Each structure stands twice: as C-alpha cells, then as structure tokens.
Amino acid sequence: MTSVRRIWRSGWAQAGVALVALVVAATLLWWRGPEWGRVLDAFQFVIWSWIVLALLLNVLSTFCRAYSWRLTIGQALPAEHQPRVVHVFSSFGVGLLANAVVPGRLGELARVATLRRHLPDAPPGTSATLVGTVFAHRLFDLVPASILVVWVLLAAEVPHWAVVSIMVAAAIGFTLFTVAWLGAKRSARPVVSEGLGSIRQLVVMGRQGLSVLKAPLPLAGAVFLQCCGWALQLLAVWVMMQAFGIDAPLPAAGLVLVLVNIATIVPLWPGNIGLVQAAVALPLRNYGVPYATGFAYGLALQAIEIVCGLGLGLIAIAREGISIAMLKRMRDDDDSAENALEGVQELLEELDEGEHEAARESAAVPR
Secondary structure, eight states, X not given: OHHHHHHHTSHHHHHHHHHHHHHHHHHHHHHHSOOHHHHHHHHTXXXXXXXXXXXXXXXXXXXXXXXXXXXXXXXXXXXXXXXOHHHHHHHHHHHHHHHHHSTTOOHHHHHHHHHHTTOTTSOTTHHHHHHHHHHHHHHTTHHHHHHHHHHHHHHSOXXXXXXXXXXXXXXXXXXXXXXXXXXXXXXXXXXXXXXOOHHHHHHHHHHHHXXXXXXXXXHHHHHHXXXXXXXXXXXXXXXXXXXXXXXXXXXXXXXXHHHHHHHTSSOSSGGGTTHHHHHHHHHHGGGTXXXXXXXXXXXXXXXXXHHHHHHHHHHHHHHHTOOHXXXXXXXXXXXXHHHHHHHHHHHHHHHHHHHHHHHHHHHHSOO
16 A cells, blocks of 8 residues: 555555546547537627626635634634634635645635645644644535525436436535534633644544534524535526526526536546536537536536636735645645644744745845
C-alpha cells in the first residue's frame, strides 16, 4: 500500500492518469456527444446581460456561504480567538481557488491553513478545530439540498434514471448528517486536552469544531445563510436559461441544480466536463430543449461557476500573499487525518517563511 501511495504521489503518475481520463472523456464526447455545429450556434443567440446577472448571483451566493462558515467558527473557538470577517472571506476565497486548480479538492485544507495564520495567539489544536468547522459547514448544505430535492421531485419532470441518483445521494447525505449530529460535542473545555494521542486529539478537536450542531441559534443562522446561498444559485441557473432562450419553469432550473451537484460529487476527470453537460441537457429534453442547446447551456453554466471561483480566489491569494505553487504542494500529502493537518502546518510554515523573506527584502532596500 505504501509503494502504491508513493507512486501515486509522483507528479508524472498523476499527470498520466489525468491525461488518460481526458482522452477517455474527449473520446466519449466525440463518439456520443452532441452535434458540435449546433452547440456553437446556440452561443450566437446568447443574451450576455443575463450572463452577467448570473455571475453576480453566484458571487452573492459565495458570500452567504462564507458568512455561514463564520457563524460556525464563532461557536467552535473561544471568544478571545475569533477571526475577523474579512479574514474568513479571504480564506474562503483561497479555498475556492485551491479546489479549482489543485487535484483532490484540497480547498478545505487551504482555507483552514489561510485562516489559521490570522490566529497566531490561538492554542495548539486550533487547526483541527477549524477542520471540524469545515466539515460542519459542508453538512449544512444537506438542509437546502433536501428542500430542493423534495420540491424538484414534486414539481419538476424528473427522468426515472435521475430519481435513483437523487435518492442515493440523499440517503448518503442524511447518514453523514446523523453521524455528525450524534458525535457533536458542545464543551467549555480548553481547545487542547493534555495527554491525548495525536489521532484521538484530532477526533476531539474535530468534534469541538462541530459544536455548532448543538447550539440552536447559531445553527439556525448558519443553515439560513446556506439556504440563501442555494436560493441565489438556483436563481443563477434560471437566469442562465433566459440567456439561452430556454423557456422552462423554475422547477426545471432546480432539477438542473440538483443533477449538476450529483455529477460533480466524484471527480472522474478534470471538471467532469461532458458528464456535467449531459446531466444538464438530458433532463431538459423533457421540456422541449434540443440536446445541443442544453449541452451549450451546461458548458456556460459550468464556466460561470469556474469564473466566479477563480476570480474571487485570485483576489484572495493576492491579499494573502499566497502562490498557487504553495497550494499545489499540499496534494502530495497522504489522505490520513494526521497528514492532512501536517499539510496545513507545512503550508503555514511556508507562508510564514515567505513573509519573513519579504520583510528582509523590504528592510534591505536603501532609503
């Protein structure tokens, strides 16, 4: 197992796997894809003002999600170690960029490392607690997602194959939420417990990060903001339909949003391009939308999300003084819990070294 992990951590191995996945995806798109001439024709009639509005709605959705994480952190850390809102937003942006450019969805660790450096006086174990808040924050998506799924199943024209996918994803999500709720621990004890082993201490800190699950008011606020984020994203999906002249009701936009999220749960290849578009175009055929038009709409929908993440992420790393190369180094870590926190610590140390070098260079400039 160790030798397999060592081979996988090689940059050449990962590049080879990514290349094979891209070739397979491109072959499938060429063989079973849409008529590309009609896909290009669909872009000629796009109303770009709707595209801009959809982008703004995605940005607002991101802000709602970021502040929801801020409320989660507020319950997990002591009052004297609360981060500033601007630092939370900036860290969230770094995470968006990391998920977009680094394989393995390491954005969650990247935002923890970025925020942790703004808490220099916080005690040891704070990184593990922040990792717990990230997990809790992702669990809050289950509430708006469940509401959306029930509404879609009742109001939209859902294909039979999509019903099975939706029900399986919902069952997995509720299982995770139940486990987290039962394991959540609201405690007034210090962030660090002495005498605990590293793995046990990590579990304790993670459970403390989930403490918002036992605090009704902060929990309600965090979930409400997540619901607002999903509602804005739903509006963005519907607005994109108007940009392509797709005359479909709002439940159809909800169906698209559900299936896009399911299609991106497991990253089969970069961006799951092709799979996402098929998940969008196939159900829209029930609403009289040509497959090529639905495929073009899916391409634009994914592009808008990528542009939003990259734009906010680039602003965040410019503010934080982080390079993309630093983020990419985190993918070489193993997937174990201990090594995940080691990856956070290594990134923190590298950021500190970069700040020290910048300070020395500034001091060396003659005045």
